[in-house]
Amino acid sequence: MTDGSTEHIKRFVFSSKYNAQGNPQEEKLEVFIPERLQATYSFYTWPPAPVLAWFLWENRRELIGKRVLEIGAGTALPGIVAAKCGAKVIISESALLPKSLAHTKRSCQLNNLSFNCQVQVIGLTWGLLLNNLDSIGPLDIILGSDCFYDPSVFEDIIVTISYLLEANPYAKFFCTYQERSSDWSIEHLLAKWNLHCQIHDTSSLGQSGGINILDLIGSHTIHILEISKSD
């Protein structure tokens, strides 16, 4: 990095008194995320990321062997948790932001993920339906944390998701959405692109590991959305 900002490492711990099979046996996962506070959006872990990561951790049984794509990953906490829980993950960041892409890679390296075997890092720019979207291969799950942070890109994201779900009709897009303005909504875009949305309850998230999710998200209002193709 050449922007002069210093890197610090943030440690996230995911734990549970029950193992992935639901039996009483403590399990724990530590993830180390490099951050640069003075740099741009993708160098910092936004509050919706630990929420999505906890959701994945608590549903880790469902992740084993799944083919996962994370979009707009930045520091990639959710994608890294999914890979650590046994999914094969493609982590993507804007192809137009090479420094961000390099930082996403660094995050994966710091967590000793093996490239090609557990993760792959690629450039994927929302709204650009280029050949690389077709080369991604079959997907079960798409992840996105705090991608809906600027209304000018909402439709680009939805178009990309719609395209990927067209190719993978049984896949689901799990994303965290932070309410920043009551004027913002993706509802009309979901209807326009023939997508269906279900909201997951976040209130009990983290309980299995003895944490209160409100300690993670503070005063923010964050929703977990599950978006799929309409019937």
Ligand SMILES: C[S@@+](CC[C@H](N)C(=O)[O-])C[C@H]1O[C@@H](n2cnc3c(N)ncnc32)[C@H](O)[C@@H]1O
């Ligand atoms: C608010 S940050 C969220 C980062 C990360 N997912 C998190 O929750 O910590 C938004 C992310 O979207 C990426 N991004 C912005 N525009 C994009 C685009 N057109 N295509 C793909 N990614 C984009 C940014 O580089 C940044 O990493």
